[in-house]
Amino acid sequence: MPGRESADRKQITQGRWASVLLAPTIILLAVVIVYPVVNAVVMSFQKDAGLDPTTGFFVQGGFAGFDNYTHWLAQQCNGAACPPGTLGAQFWSAMGTTFLFTLVTVVLETVLGFWMAIIMARAFRGRSAIRAAVLVPWAIPTAVTAKLFVFVFAFEGIVNKLFGSQILWTGSEWPAKWAIIISDVWKTTPFMALLILAGLQLIPDEVYEAAKVDGASTWQRFTQITLPLVKPALMVAILFRTLDVLRMYDLPAIMTGGANNTTTLSILVVDQIREGFNSAGAVSTLTFLTVFLVAFIFVRFLGANAVGAATSSGKK
DSSP states (O other), X not given: OHXXXXXXXXXXXXXXXXXXXXXXXXXXXXXXXXXXXXHHHHHHTBOOOEEOTTTOOEEOOOBOTTHHHHHHHSOEETTEEOOTTSXXXXXXXXXXXXXXXXXXXXXXXXXXXXXXXXXXXXOOTTHHHHHHXXXXXXXXOHHHHHHHHHHHTSTTSHHHHHHTOXXXXXXXXXXXXXXXXXXXXXXXXXXXXXXXXXXXXXXXXXXXXXXXXXXXXXXXXXXXXXXXXXHXXXXXXXXXXXXXHHXXXXXXXXXXXXXXXXXXXXXXXXXXXXXXXXXXXXXXXXXXXXXXXXXXXXXXXXXXXXXXXHHHHXXX
């Protein structure tokens, strides 16, 4: 049929034009993202250059196999257990610290961000000014926020003066961790509130009015209407913040320098670069795989379920 053949040719032409227009973006992403990842993986299987203990000469590194990975994962240094304090022995500590920061900050930011979003979604005088003011902490650069909270949590700082305490916040493990957590929550809760607010504004007012007519309480409207309908936006917000905290570097690096067991995976990678690029390539690859696995779990299981639930409810 002539009409069908014309439609097929048009579709093929549109597909070719789409490929041509997308090609520069794909090439740019390959150069910026794919090449560094592949190069880091290749480097992770190479030995670092250094002195040969048998000859005393400086030699270039060769193929190392999985030695760099066993150095980090199994804490094996030259076939033996790494001594305490070495970078290999710090990997699991950095992993635990990173996941601790991720869990605590994301939970606090989700709860506070939801509360802020519900308030900002209401109609009241000065709502625009409140929304703009709430976004100020998120707009401040992370390095500036870190330096600000260095003064806030100083021994003679605002926190100790306010509570009449004498805590050296950056001088011991748990006070330093809580200082970093509070700083991160203060800065990035507005980001969570902004994304959740976007989801709340998509819910029609008629749905709440109908629920009120049916006699639904405030808690029932929240659990039966607000949470299910805002879940897709909420999951996106949690995903973004989780991936962001897993890559946290600025706050702990500036506030504590990674001391007192506040070293994250990103800080460990940067510190290891000063020791050797190839072993740093191994730990950076492990960090990349960790972030990728978390993202896959969110998108494949949590995000897919939310979209599927929304689709099935829409069909009904």
